[in-house]
Amino acid sequence: MTEITFYQCFQTNILNGTKTITIRDASEKDFAIGSIVDVFTYEQHQWFAKIKILAITPISYHQLNDTHASQENMTLPELKQVIRDIYPNTDQLYVIHYQLVNEEERCRQ
């Protein structure tokens, strides 16, 4: 998997570094750790960043906590509502930890 999409409403927080995880279902759990992935908006499929996949850990909906909320730049009730809206019938989820890739840094590697 070499690309991922995010809803436009998350774009600012991804780019300013206040959203450092994304919680997905099993259909999006198979990114290679360490890979660099192109990031597009879900709505317009507009490219806006590259991220490095740092870790992917399974989690159930009921295990979501304040740390996850803070990593999503939300309160826990907000996060639980967002996840329920996106995945209404899914309990098994995956936390994808990522780091924004700075284009200049990438060229130096």
Ligand SMILES: CC(=O)Nc1cc[nH]c(=O)n1
């Ligand atoms: C497009 C899409 O599914 N976006 C999501 C889903 C879950 N979390 C997130 O940050 N973005």
